[in-house]
Amino acid sequence: MLSLQEMLVLMGIVTTPNIADMPIPKPDIIKQQHQTEISCMADNIYFEARNQGTAGWSAVISVTLNRVKDKRFPNTVCEVVKQGPTRESWKQNGKFYPLKHKCQFSWYCDGKKDVVHKKDEKLYKKIKNFSSMILIPGVKLLDITDGATHYHADYVSPAWKKTKTKTTEIGDHIFYRWEK
Numbered sequence: 001m002l003s004l005q006e007m008l009v010l011m012g013i014v015t016t017p018n019i020a021d022m023p024i025p026k027p028d029i030i031k032q033q034h035q036t037e038i039s040c041m042a043d044n045i046y047f048e049a050r051n052q053g054t055a056g057w058s059a060v061i062s063v064t065l066n067r068v069k070d071k072r073f074p075n076t077v078c079e080v081v082k083q084g085p086t087r088e089s090w091k092q093n094g095k096f097y098p099l100k101h102k103c104q105f106s107w108y109c110d111g112k113k114d115v116v117h118k119k120d121e122k123l124y125k126k127i128k129n130f131s132s133m134i135l136i137p138g139v140k141l142l143d144i145t146d147g148a149t150h151y152h153a154d155y156v157s158p159a160w161k162k163t164k165t166k167t168t169e170i171g172d173h174i175f176y177r178w179e180k
Helices: 004-011 028-049 053-069 077-081 118-134 159-163
Strands: 086-088 096-098 150-153 165-170 173-177
Touching: 028 053, 028 077, 028 118, 053 077, 053 118, 053 150, 053 165, 053 173, 150 159
Parallel strands: none
Antiparallel strands: 086 096, 150 173, 165 173
């Protein structure tokens, strides 16, 4: 039986060097940061495209990573996923919260509790494993969005879409590139 990584390589979703060529594991603090990035990516995929299959998951990953590479956005997965204006807690205790409906990814500040449904625990584990593999240094995801940095569901029409170049449609999402 093929591993998930081998299947993704065969399907053309990822390209990767030989496992033996992978870098030696880094110190614990870097490992922890990497685990946090994996969790942020998995959350983004789950809340944005859990019902879209690997094509939808790959598209969300591509948009997130395209933003990480673009100087107009933050430079880590977690910062990209959580990007948006914030306000300090009414307790003025130094804690900040995102402004409702003002984030780059709507799930992050829609006011709903961000929890994985009990019925989706196996799915989330699959998504997290997929995220983990994609974020291995040296693994390259084939960008099926053609460089998209934005997307929206096909049932909405945001004003910003007039300033972006449409690249593709995947599932119920329409993808756009923000030209330089």
